[in-house]
Amino acid sequence: TVLANAGNQVSVWARREDVCDAINARHENAEYLPGIELPDAITATHDPAAAADGAEAVVLAVPSQSLRENLADWAGVLPNAVPLVSLMKGVELGTTQRMSEVIAELTGAGPERIAVVSGPNLAREIAEGQPAASVVACADEGTAARLQKLCHSPTFRPYTNNDVVGCELGGACKNVIALAVGMAVGLGFGDNARASVITRGLAEIARLGTALGADEHTFSGLAGLGDLVATCSSPLSRNRTFGEKLGQGMTVAEIAAGTRQVAEGVKSCASISELAHHHDVEMPIAEHVTKVVAGEMTPKDMLFSLVSRSAKSERWG
Ligand SMILES: NC(=O)C1=CN([C@@H]2O[C@H](COP(=O)(O)OP(=O)(O)OC[C@H]3O[C@@H](n4cnc5c(N)ncnc54)[C@H](O)[C@@H]3O)[C@@H](O)[C@H]2O)C=CC1
Numbered sequence: 001t002v003l004a005n006a007g008n009q010v011s012v013w014a015r016r017e018d019v020c021d022a023i024n025a026r027h028e029n030a031e032y033l034p035g036i037e038l039p040d041a042i043t044a045t046h047d048p049a050a051a052a053d054g055a056e057a058v059v060l061a062v063p064s065q066s067l068r069e070n071l072a073d074w075a076g077v078l079p080n081a082v083p084l085v086s087l088m089k090g091v092e093l094g095t096t097q098r099m100s101e102v103i104a105e106l107t108g109a110g111p112e113r114i115a116v117v118s119g120p121n122l123a124r125e126i127a128e129g130q131p132a133a134s135v136v137a138c139a140d141e142g143t144a145a146r147l148q149k150l151c152h153s154p155t156f157r158p159y160t161n162n163d164v165v166g167c168e169l170g171g172a173c174k175n176v177i178a179l180a181v182g183m184a185v186g187l188g189f190g191d192n193a194r195a196s197v198i199t200r201g202l203a204e205i206a207r208l209g210t211a212l213g214a215d216e217h218t219f220s221g222l223a224g225l226g227d228l229v230a231t232c233s234s235p236l237s238r239n240r241t242f243g244e245k246l247g248q249g250m251t252v253a254e255i256a257a258g259t260r261q262v263a264e265g266v267k268s269c270a271s272i273s274e275l276a277h278h279h280d281v282e283m284p285i286a287e288h289v290t291k292v293v294a295g296e297m298t299p300k301d302m303l304f305s306l307v308s309r310s311a312k313s314e315r316w317g
C-alpha cells in the first residue's frame with residue numbers, strides 16, 4: 001500500500017490462489033487486513049516469476065523463520081541487479097542470522113543491494129493511511145536514497161540510514177521486549193512496570209547492537225526507540241498481545257492455536273539470547289522471556305526475578 005500510494009505499480013506474490021483472486025477482484029486481503037481497501041495499483045499472483053518480472057525492487061515480507069525456505073523456492077526468479085528489501089523483524093533460529101544475512105547467503109547479493117525498512121509501522125495503521133515515519137537502511141547510500149524516493153508517500157515518511165545491523169536488531173529485539181511488556185500488562189501491572197521494561201529493554205538492545213557493530217544512535221531513532229514504543233504501547237501489536245495472554249495465564253500453544261499471524265518474538269527470543277551469549281552481552285529481559293516461552297518460568301516469576309537481579313549502575317548494568 002505504501003509503495004502503491006507513492007505512485008508505483010505493485011505485484012504481490014501470495015501462496016494461496018484464492019487470496020490472489022480476492023486481492024485482484026475485491027482489492028481486499030480479508031483474512032489479514034479485513035475492511036481495508038487496497039489500492040488499484042496492487043495486483044497479486046501465485047507465480048513468483050510473474051511477481052518479480054520487471055521489478056525495480058523486490059520487497060521481502062514473510063515470517064522470518066520461513067525466509068530461507070522461501071528464497072530457496074524463488075532461486076532463479078529474483079532479478080539480478082535490483083535492491084532486495086527486508087521488512088522482516090526476526091533472527092533465524094539455529095544460525096542466529098539476521099534477515100539481511102540470510103538474503104545475502106541465499107541470493108549472493110552484495111551489501112549494496114540489500115536494504116532494510118524498519119520503524120514504528122503497525123500494519124493496520126499504515127494500511128489505513130495514518131501518518132508514520134520509518135528508516136530505509138542500506139550500506140550503499142545511493143540504494144537507500146532510491147528506495148526512500150520509491151516509498152515516500154503523502155502519509156509515509158522514510159529516512160535513510162547506513163546502519164543495517166542496528167535497524168535490523170532494533171526491529172527484531174523490540175518484539176521480545178513487547179512480549180515482556182505484554183506480560184506485565186496481562187498481570188495487571190501499571191505504567192511504572194511498562195516504562196521500566198521498555199527503558200531497560202532499549203538498554204539491552206543497544207548493548208547487543210553495539211557489540212555487533214551497530215551505531216548506538218540508531219537505537220534512539222525510529223528503528224530503535226520509535227518501534228519499541230509503538231509496539232510496546234499498541235494493542236494492535238501481535239507481540240504485545242501474545243505477551244498479555246501469557247500474563248493472563250494462557251500457554252504458548254493455546255495462544256498460537258488462536259491466531260494465524262506471526263508474533264516474531266516468540267521464536268526470535270531464543271535466537272537473540274543465543275546471539276547475546278555468543279557475543280558475551282547481557283540481555284536479561286530477552287533471556288527471561290526465552291524461559292517463559294519455553295515453559296520454564298511463569299510471567300510473574302520473570303518480572304520479580306528481573307527486579308531482584310543483583311544491583312547495578314544504570315550505565316553499565
Ligand atoms: N504487521 C506489522 O505491523 C509489521 C510486520 N513486520 C514484519 O513483517 C514480517 C511479516 O509480518 P506480517 O506480514 O505482519 O505477518 P502476518 O502473520 O500478518 O502475515 C504473514 C504472511 O506470510 C504468509 N506466510 C506464512 N507462512 C509462510 C511461509 N512459510 N512461506 C511464505 N509465506 C508465509 C502468510 O500467509 C501471510 O500472508 C514479520 O517479520 C514482521 O515482524 C514489520 C513491520 C510491521
Ligand SMILES: O=C(CO)COP(=O)(O)O
Nearest residue numbers: 119120121122237238239
Ligand atoms: O513491527 C511492528 C510495528 O512496527 C508490528 O509489531 P507486531 O509484529 O508485534 O504486530
